[in-house]
Amino acid sequence: MRIPLGVIIVTTAVALAGCGSDGLRELQQPSTGPDEFLVMPANPLTPPENYAALPAPTPGGANRTDQNPQANAVVALGGNAAALNAGGAIPSSDGALVTASSRYGVDPSVRASLAAEDAAFRKREHRTARFKLFNVDRYEEAYKKEAINPFQINHLFRNSGFATPSAPPGQ
Numbered sequence: 001m002r003i004p005l006g007v008i009i010v011t012t013a014v015a016l017a018g019c020g021s022d023g024l025r026e027l028q029q030p031s032t033g034p035d036e037f038l039v040m041p042a043n044p045l046t047p048p049e050n051y052a053a054l055p056a057p058t059p060g061g062a063n064r065t066d067q068n069p070q071a072n073a074v075v076a077l078g079g080n081a082a083a084l085n086a087g088g089a090i091p092s093s094d095g096a097l098v099t100a101s102s103r104y105g106v107d108p109s110v111r112a113s114l115a116a117e118d119a120a121f122r123k124r125e126h127r128t129a130r131f132k133l134f135n136v137d138r139y140e141e142a143y144k145k146e147a148i149n150p151f152q153i154n155h156l157f158r159n160s161g162f163a164t165p166s167a168p169p170g171q
Helices: 005-017 069-076 081-085 092-101 110-129 138-142 150-160
Strands: none
Touching: 069 081, 110 138
């Protein structure tokens, strides 16, 4: 018995459609389930060097096996994690950086206003993206006008007289 060519093509297309993944580029919340990025594993248990020198238990307080992602990120970027425990004080070594970056003022609600502007932008862009025949990358589609063309910027800097590193050939 011979299988028609159309059945083979449709079966292959359906099988290959399952291989695609949007990953983290999906703009809409895919489900109402738990967020796997909110779960932090504990550090491994290790025996202390001296059992007599252990601090008193603090119910509801910090534990030696608790993760501290902010301090871990500071250490990974070459900073001092002890500066985080200084009550939010800015280390003296970072004073010039903070002064230069806040020279035009600091808006305390900048994150909330940017989130609201981005949500409004994505909603405007989503109006025309509702009716698609094929699966498209919504992230790429929404932010295409905002993207920087690295080859154009490299060419602009070279023509302005700035020394630029070599770049791969343009596309």
